[in-house]
Amino acid sequence: MDVRFYHTEPEELKNGKIPVKLLGDSGEVFYEIALDMIREIEKNNRDGKRTVFIVPVGPVGQYPIFVRLVNERRISLKNVWFINMDEYLTDDEKYIDSSSPLSFHGFMDRTVYSKIDPELVMSPDQRIFPDPENVKAVPELIERLGGVDIAFGGIGINGHLAFNEAEDVTAEEFAGRMTRVLSISRETVTANAIGDLNGAIDAMPKKAVTIGIKEILSARKVRLGVFRDWHRSVIRRAVFGERTGAFPVTLAQDHSDAMIYVNANAAKRPF
Numbered sequence: 001m002d003v004r005f006y007h008t009e010p011e012e013l014k015n016g017k018i019p020v021k022l023l024g025d026s027g028e029v030f031y032e033i034a035l036d037m038i039r040e041i042e043k044n045n046r047d048g049k050r051t052v053f054i055v056p057v058g059p060v061g062q063y064p065i066f067v068r069l070v071n072e073r074r075i076s077l078k079n080v081w082f083i084n085m086d087e088y089l090t091d092d093e094k095y096i097d098s099s100s101p102l103s104f105h106g107f108m109d110r111t112v113y114s115k116i117d118p119e120l121v122m123s124p125d126q127r128i129f130p131d132p133e134n135v136k137a138v139p140e141l142i143e144r145l146g147g148v149d150i151a152f153g154g155i156g157i158n159g160h161l162a163f164n165e166a167e168d169v170t171a172e173e174f175a176g177r178m179t180r181v182l183s184i185s186r187e188t189v190t191a192n193a194i195g196d197l198n199g200a201i202d203a204m205p206k207k208a209v210t211i212g213i214k215e216i217l218s219a220r221k222v223r224l225g226v227f228r229d230w231h232r233s234v235i236r237r238a239v240f241g242e243r244t245g246a247f248p249v250t251l252a253q254d255h256s257d258a259m260i261y262v263n264a265n266a267a268k269r270p271f
Contacts, residue, residue: 005240006233010267016239017253020260022267026227029261030061033152036223037062038069040149041080051080052142054151054216056162057104059225060111062152067115077122081145083138084108084129085153085162085216088205093132093181096205102196105129132209135179139215151219155226155234155260157191159247163210167245174245178212191230213248222258224249231266 013020023029037053044051070077087104088096098106113121130138142148158166165185167174184192184206193201216222226235238249238260245251252258 001241005236006270008236008240009269010264013235013239013262013267016236017250018239018255018258018260020235020239020262023261023263026061026263026265029225029227029263030059031065032261033059033062033223033225034065034069036150036221037066037152038073038075041075041077042073044149045076045079049079050145052083052145052148053081054083054085054148054153054211054219056085056153057107059154059227060107062225063112064115067112070120071115071117074117074120076120077116078120080122081126081128081141082108082112082122083142083148083211084127086208086210087129089132089181089207089209090205091207093207093209095129095132102205130179130209130211132181135181135209138179138211142215142218148215148219150221150223151216152223152225153216155224155231155238155249156188157230157234158185158187159234159237159249160185160188161213161216161224161248161252163188163208164213164216164248166248169245171243171245171251174213174248175217175251176214178214179210180212181207181209184208213251217251217255220257222252222255223261224252224259225261226266227263228266231262232268232270235260235262235266236270 041051096103153161189204193204197203241250243250
């Protein structure tokens with residue numbers, strides 16, 4: 001594989017196959033994502049339309065900003081659906097306990113839903129996670145709701161979106177991957193262990209349920225945020241590399257309205 005793109009300068013990222021917005025610190029990345037959420041909801045509320053988002057637990061820095069703006073501006077979320085990208089599973093393919101610090105259910109409850117004024121927050125049945133016992137539920141819900149307005153997320157070290165782990169298959173084959181249960185790759189387990197458990201690889205869950213790449217890229221807009229040191233390489237392969245299931249984010253190169261927010265740190269040359 002030609003990896004000369006790893007030597008590109010930050011400004012050259014704007015010439016890639018996915019639009020890139022170069023920002024300052026990580027706070028700017030999170031603020032842009034939060035503003036995208038707020039603006040879309042306000043617009044749809046004015047038009048009497050529902051809002052449907054696919055949302056991550058990683059990045060998460062946008063949520064305190066989002067919560068503050070919702071409460072300050074008195075923005076109703078009564079016609080808003082949050083569909084979380086994924087969740088960790090036990091070895092027998094059940095949700096990990098919501099009390100675990102790794103639980104995405106627990107994170108959303110503690111950090112988002114419980115922080116929003118009860119008069120504004122959406123009802124519990126509009127706070128959706130993919131179900132390991134019914135993987136068709138999310139695609140069917142998305143169809144009933146008329147599609148997803150914006151899919152938000154980050155990019156994993158092997159290019160994964162949600163837990164759509166890299167596979168050595170063509171872009172066309174990978175593009176058909178739908179919501180499913182899978183084993184998490186060693187690369188992802190390692191990277192997440194460093195960030196979440198101080199390197200305790202053996203304590204990390206090895207399975208997850210994830211929304212498919214098909215559902216993510218079917219959203220009308222895709223907005224991704226990157227900000228870590230190792231994102232310097234990831235962002236370059238995302239925007240300059242060939243489309244392939246071996247680096248899933250490259251499939252966003254064909255999306256009609258995708259954008260990656262990049263902080264100054266991640267924009268630096270990897271080497």
